[in-house]
Amino acid sequence: MDLKKNSVTDIYLINNGDKTIKLLPYFETPIEFQNRSLEPMLQCFPKFIILKPKEQKIVKLEFKRNEKLEFKKNEDYKSYIIFKELPTDSKSIQNEDTIILNEIGVGIIGQNSK
Structure with a gap:
């Protein structure tokens, strides 16, 4: 990202699975970049994402x-946008089935050159 101007970037999310997933996006900054974090200047829309199979x-x-x-x-x-998968079936949680939830981070790098 160019730190000299406001911008909007598109991120494409695809659910290649056969089940609906719910995602919660949030921001995180690595410890070594705490003094150079982009978090306070970043927003993500929508704030909550539901992706049906093949959507x-x-x-x-x-x-x-x-x-x-x-x-x-x-x-x-630098900061990361993290997409955290949320449980979709409350019955599975109550029955204590094994649930594996995914989380993926995408690095966002801002530069102020010249």
Whole structure:
């Protein structure tokens, strides 16, 4: 991402499985980037995602520049958008079946070059 301007980026999510999945997107920053985090300037829409089997959805990732912050030149700023799968069947949880939920992170790197 270019840190000099506000932007919106599309993220394409595809459910290639045979079951409906629910996803909760959130942001996280690696420890080594805590002083160069993008989290406060990022938003994701929608805030909650339901993907039916073989369905594709577009998630909007918005970067809104904070004019009060001054970005250092030639330094990278980084955060992750994490998509966490949520349980879809409360009966399975109550019956204590083994449930494996997925979580995937996509790195977001902002640069302030020149």
